[in-house]
Amino acid sequence: GDSVTQMEGPVTLSEEAFLTINCTYTATGYPSLFWYVQYPGEGLQLLLKATKADDKGSNKGFEATYRKETTSFHLEKGSVQVSDSAVYFCALSGHTGKLIFGQGTTLQVKP
Amino acid sequence: DTEVTQTPKHLVMGMTNKKSLKCEQHMGHRAMYWYKQKAKKPPELMFVYSYEKLSINESVPSRFSPECPNSSLLNLHLHALQPEDSALYLCASSQETGQYNEQFFGPGTRLTVL
Numbered sequence: 001g002d003s004v005t006q007m008e009g010p011v012t013l014s015e016e017a018f019l020t021i022n023c024t025y026t027a028t029g030y031p032s033l034f035w036y037v038q039y040p041g042e043g044l045q046l047l048l049k050a051t052k053a054d055d056k057g058s059n060k061g062f063e064a065t066y067r068k069e070t071t072s073f074h075l076e077k078g079s080v081q082v083s084d085s086a087v088y089f090c091a092l093s094g095h096t097g098k099l100i101f102g103q104g105t106t107l108q109v110k111p
Numbered sequence: 112d113t114e115v116t117q118t119p120k121h122l123v124m125g126m127t128n129k130k131s132l133k134c135e136q137h138m139g140h141r142a143m144y145w146y147k148q149k150a151k152k153p154p155e156l157m158f159v160y161s162y163e164k165l166s167i168n169e170s171v172p173s174r175f176s177p178e179c180p181n182s183s184l185l186n187l188h189l190h191a192l193q194p195e196d197s198a199l200y201l202c203a204s205s206q207e208t209g210q211y212n213e214q215f216f217g218p219g220t221r222l223t224v225l
Contacts, residue, residue, distance in 0.1 A: 043117075043218040099154075
């Protein structure tokens with residue numbers, strides 16, 4: 001079945017550091033890919049998405065590129081802020097239409 | 112309006128109580144979802160409604176009973192819950208079901224079962 005694998009956390013960075021959170025997937029066909037962010041005590045917010053190979057999703061300084069050849073959708077940000085501290089979920093939606101989530105990666109940014 | 116709202120924000124109930132969670136969206140979305148999220152875990156799908164009809168039930172125990180009174184509202188009726196049902200319950204909506212439709216989540220109801 002479809003699945004998503006994320007790098008294990010927690011990830012701890014200093015403010016203004018470069019962020020990469022790895023995400024790889026297994027799916028039948030060509031799924032849509034998403035990054036969601038969950039701040040403490042809140043629901044999930046859609047951060048960015050990509051629906052076909054080589055698409056780049058971007059939002060609030062975050063970027064991710066749909067790489068079909070490596071079945072990856074890594075999340076990057078050039079300079080993180082303390083306010084970016086949250087849990088980040090990579091997810092796919094395939095032929096079933098269900099959202100399949102990775103396990104989540106906790107990011108902590110220190111001043 | 113691009114918001115999904117949920118009430119109440121917090122709920123504490125005993126194992127013999129009956130309570131309901133409510134979810135509302137005014138984005139004209141025709142698909143609505145209930146998820147359960149335990150601490151430090153991803154959300155788990157419970158139910159999917161498409162055009163006000165239940166389309167997916169992920170083998171959820173009958174003590175959870177969903178209801179979709181109209182295209183903007185989604186309820187989750189709770190009865191005879193167990194302490195292990197304590198979790199964050201998230202509602203989501205999307206334009207329609209299907210892989211190209213991103214889901215928008217509400218803030219959740221944090222449920223504690225005593």
